Amino acid sequence: MPEYKRSHLLKYFLLFIGYALVMAAYSWYTSPNQVPAVYSGTAADPATFFTPAQLKDSETLGGLRNWIFFMSGPWEWLIYVLLLSGGLARYWRDSLKRTKLPITIRFPIFVLLVQAASFLLYLPLRITGYSISKTYGISTQPVLSWIRDKLVDFGVGYITVLAVSAVAFWVISRGGRWWFKLWVISIPFIVFMMYIQPVVIDPLYNHYSRLSDPVLEQRILNLAAKAGISADRVYEVDMSKKTNAMNAYVNGIGSSLRIVLWDTTLKQLNEQEILLIMAHEMGHYEMHHLEWSALGAVGSSLVMLTVGGFLYRWLVRRWGAGWGIRSLSDMTALPLLLLLIAVLSFVSLPISNQVASQAESAADAYGMKLIGSAEGAISMHQKLAVASLDDVNPPLLVRWFQGDHPSDLERILTALKFEKEHKQEKAKPDGK
Incomplete structure (x- = not known):
């Protein structure tokens, strides 16, 4: 490796170490699970519903989780920088070319090499996160099951990257306003992925079935009818094999839309709390958040491709020769494209999280209004926080980059x- 490349890699590595130390300090000193003094002793204060041991564990776990999260982006970036500056991407391209295999075979192999290298180099961070989650009793997933899920991740990721990059390089090779053409092509792809997520991809990881409690399901369906939603079933997913955390969600579009409850939620929450969660999810449906999410993805795709296209052309002109990139459509540039996508996605998180958090707040309000009460909402958020040992009032950077939901503090205060206000309204004389 030329001396100047060694120098560049050393700079990248030192910058990465410096960032890791800064974020470790930030994560450690901002991790105490506390609320402002004005809320001390209230239902929003974790000291009132966490045990002392749980409070201590949440503080330690919160710091570790936040550090791992803030390392995840730069760690991935460093991998792509290594593939480019270290010469591996160019070496793989040239070695495959010497085999004289057709491009239709060489390109999938090249993508596989890039994905495999990225997967293996990122694995230490994944193992660390899994080990910490197991240590603190959040994850219940056996090692072999966890490995299986990671291999499924790899397979789904490989197929997706292969399909997207093949189309992208072909469009780029045609010249013109290729970034705009890619955006137009991305629109049906985004809709397609949202459609198949619940019916094709999700079942690769977990088993989905009809809600095991028929009485509860009927009450949920009655609630849906009250909201004007035509539904005939609620899905249950067997997450207790993997985690003690709780969740419920709605995803998919059109005929693939599903309202899903984790079985851990069914086991740990009472009926009123579950109905509030379901009313929240119905709020997403009624307010068309999934459709707005699709439109948001289309809009952000245009911004990403416009900004990313400009940066891609500039970087190839500036450093492409040193990385062995011969043209914009050279397969050697795949790590550069993945790097740009990863960086832009990370940088845009505060915006996307703010939009998502507002949608979640609106769904919370809808759910309580549909039920006609906030009874159970406070205990529900308390139980959710304890089950995951969450920080109910996370620090600023965590809220910006991870906060796609309001904090537990905010949700309890809203409830x-x-x-x-509901009690005051009921206390008013009729007609007043």
Whole structure:
């Protein structure tokens, strides 16, 4: 490797180490699971519903989780930089070319090599996260099951990257306003992925079935009818084999739309709490958040491709020769494209998280209004926080980059406010 490349790699590595140390300090000193003094002793104070041991564990776990999250992006970036500056991408391309195999075979092999290298080099961070989750009793997933899920991740990721990059390089090779053409092509792809996610991809990881409690399912369906939603079933997923955490969600579009409850949620929450969660998910449906999410993905794709296209052309002109990239459509540039996507996705998180958090707040309000009460909302958020040992009031950077939901503090305070206003409304004389 030329001396100047060694120098560049050393700079990248030192910058990465410096960033890791700064984020470790930030994660450690901002991890105490506390709320402002004005809320001390209230239902929003974790000291009132966490045991002392759980509070201590949440503080330690919160710091570790936050550090791993903030390392995940730069760690992935460093991998792609190594593939480019270290010469591996160019070496793989040239070695495959010497085999004289057709491009239709060489390109899938090249993508496989890039994906495999990325997967293996990122694995230490994944193992660390899994080990920490197991240590603190959040994950219940056996090692072999975890490995299987990671291999499924790899397979799905490989097929996706192969399909997208093949189309991208072909469009780029045609010249013109290729970034705009890619955006037009991305629109049906985004819709297609949203459609198949719940019916094709999700079942690769977990087993989905009809809700095991028929009485509860009927009450949920009655609630859906009250909201004007035509539904005939609620899905249950067997997440207890993997985690003690709780969740419920709605995904898919059109005929693939599903409202899903984790079985851990069914086991740990009472009926009123579950109905509130379901009412929240119905709020997403009624307010067309999934459709708005699709439109948001299309819009952000245009911004990403416009900005990313400009940066891609500039970087290839500036450093392409040193990385062995001969043209914009050279397969050697795949790590560069993946690097740009990863960086732009990370940088845009505060915006996308803010939009998502507002949607979640609106769904919370809808759910309480549909039920006609916030009864159970406070205990529900408390139980959810304890099950995952969450920080109920995360620090600023964590809220910006990870906060796609309001904090537990915000949600509990909202429930308290709703219940107070609801009681005041009920206390008013008729007609006043």
